[in-house]
Amino acid sequence: MEAETQPSLWRQMILPSLTLFTSAGTLVCCALPALLVTIGMGASVAGLVGAAPWITVLSEYKGVVFTVAGILLALATWMHWRSRHAPCPADPDLARACGRLRSFSSVVLGSSIVLYLVGFFFAFVAVHIFY
16 A cells, blocks of 8 residues: 555655755756846845855756756656546545645645746846846
């Protein structure tokens, strides 16, 4: 029985959470510094880079970061779509937990997609519009 719940847990919680982490990484590495510079807060970016110098390393490899995040988002979306009509257990408590987990998964996945798109805009599109 435990083997049956592990793919469901992976599909409904772990992969969407991983996509949220990578999407937040794209936002921190590329979108946040670009947004701050665009609105005239270059000194804040300098302070941010001083406090967290690893951000510049992520910015150097933003193509790889966005590619990995995009692949994870596509995989999570596909798995979420595929399991949208999967049955929940007959036990009322487990059925409620299953419903909450699906709702949580949808929120995390949606948040990840929004973060990714904001990061993508500021990393690749806004550079050509504003500069």
